[in-house]
Amino acid sequence: MSQFHAYPAPAKLNLTLKITGRRPDGYHLLETVFRFIDLEDTVELASRDDGVIELLTPIPGVDPDTDLTVRAARLLQQACGTRQGASIRLTKRIPMGGGLGGGSSDAATVLVALNWLWNAGLSREGLMALGLKLGADVPVFVFGRNAFATGVGEELTPLDLPDNWYVVLHPGVHIPTAQIFSSPLLTRNSAPSIMRTLETTQQRRNDMQSVVRKNYPVVDQALNELSAYGPALMTGSGSCIFLECDTQDQANKVFEQLSTKWRGFVARGLSKHPMFDKG
Ligand SMILES: C[C@@](CO)(OP(=O)(O)O)[C@H](O)COP(=O)(O)OP(=O)(O)OC[C@H]1O[C@@H](n2ccc(N)nc2=O)[C@H](O)[C@@H]1O
Numbered sequence: 075m076s077q078f079h080a081y082p083a084p085a086k087l088n089l090t091l092k093i094t095g096r097r098p099d100g101y102h103l104l105e106t107v108f109r110f111i112d113l114e115d116t117v118e119l120a121s122r123d124d125g126v127i128e129l130l131t132p133i134p135g136v137d138p139d140t141d142l143t144v145r146a147a148r149l150l151q152q153a154c155g156t157r158q159g160a161s162i163r164l165t166k167r168i169p170m171g172g173g174l175g176g177g178s179s180d181a182a183t184v185l186v187a188l189n190w191l192w193n194a195g196l197s198r199e200g201l202m203a204l205g206l207k208l209g210a211d212v213p214v215f216v217f218g219r220n221a222f223a224t225g226v227g228e229e230l231t232p233l234d235l236p237d238n239w240y241v242v243l244h245p246g247v248h249i250p251t252a253q254i255f256s257s258p259l260l261t262r263n264s265a266p267s268i269m270r271t272l273e274t275t276q277q278r279r280n281d282m283q284s285v286v287r288k289n290y291p292v293v294d295q296a297l298n299e300l301s302a303y304g305p306a307l308m309t310g311s312g313s314c315i316f317l318e319c320d321t322q323d324q325a326n327k328v329f330e331q332l333s334t335k336w337r338g339f340v341a342r343g344l345s346k347h348p349m350f351d352k353g
C-alpha cells in the first residue's frame with residue numbers, strides 16, 4: 075500500500091434556491107447559487123495494488139458500502155478500468171443532513187484525488203458526469219468554483235463572490251433531502267431568473283424553507299432568532315440556517331449574541347474549492 079495523502083472536502087451553502095420545475099423522472103429543476111465555506115471534512119487516501127476499496131473509518135449509522143466515499147471510489151475504478159484500489163480515512167466535521175453537502179463533497183474529493191493517484195486521466199467534465207450519478211450536489215464540488223446552477227444542480231456557471239462571512243446555526247435535526255422534495259406543500263413553479271448572477275440580498279430565498287419550517291418547528295425557531303440580525307435563510311433542504319455578514323467581526327458579534335442553546339459556527343466564504351488550482 076502506498077502512503078496516505080490528505081485532501082480537503084469543504085461544505086457549501088445555497089445562497090439562494092428556487093425550484094423552477096420537475097423532470098418526468100421526478101427530479102426537481104433548480105436554480106441555486108453554491109458557495110463553498112471553510113468548514114471541511116478531511117479525506118485521506120492511499121492507493122493499493124489488490125484492487126480493494128476500504129473505508130477504515132466508517133461513520134456510525136452509515137453502512138460503509140453505501141458511504142459516498144466508497145461509492146465514488148468504486149465508480150471511478152469501474153469507469154477507468156484500473157486494477158488499483160484505495161484505503162480511505164475520513165474525518166467528518168461537516169454535520170450530516172444539514173444541507174451543507176458534506177457527503178457530496180467527500181465523494182467529489184475522492185473522485186478528483188483518486189483520478190490523480192491512479193493516473194486515471196479523466197477530464198474534469200468526465201468526473202463531473204460520474205459525480206452526477208452519485209448525487210445532484212456532487213458535480214459542483216468537482217467543478218471547484220462557486221457557481222450559479224440550473225438543471226438538477228449540474229449546469230454550472232462560475233461566479234465570483236465577495237469575501238463574506240457566515241453565521242451558521244445547526245438546529246440539531248437531520249433532514250432527509252428526499253422527504254422535503256416529495257412534500258405536496260412544496261412550490262415548484264418559481265420563475266427562472268434572466269441573469270445567471272446572485273440576485274440582490276432582498277431577492278434571495280429558499281423554496282424549500284417554508285415546508286421545513288412547518289415540519290420542523292426547531293428550524294422555524296432558529297430562523298426567527300437569526301432573522302433579528304438580518305435576512306437569514308436555510309441552506310439546501312436544511313436543517314442549517316445562515317446569515318451572510320460583510321466581516322468576520324460582524325459575524326462573531328452576531329454569533330456571540332445568539333442563545334447558547336444553538337450549535338453553530340462562523341465560517342468564511344471561499345473564493346474557490348481548496349483543491350481547484352491543483353486540478
Ligand atoms: C437540496 C440540495 C441543494 O443543493 O442540497 P442538500 O440539502 O441535499 O444539501 C440538493 O439539490 C440535493 O442534492 P443531493 O443531496 O446530492 O441529492 P440526491 O442524493 O441527488 O437526491 C436525493 C433525493 O432528493 C430528490 N431530488 C434531489 C435533487 C433534485 N434536484 N431533485 C430532487 O427531487 C430526489 O428524490 C432524490 O432521490
Ligand SMILES: Nc1ncnc2c1ncn2[C@@H]1O[C@H](COP(=O)(O)OP(=O)(O)O)[C@@H](O)[C@H]1O
Pocket residue numbers: 133136140141142143169170171172173174175176177178179180181249251310312313
Ligand atoms: N461520507 C458521507 N458523509 C456524510 N453523509 C454520508 C456519507 N456517505 C453517505 N452519507 C449519507 O448521506 C446523508 C446526507 O449527507 P450530507 O451530504 O452530509 O447531508 P446533506 O444532503 O443534508 O447536505 C447522510 O445522512 C448519510 O446517510
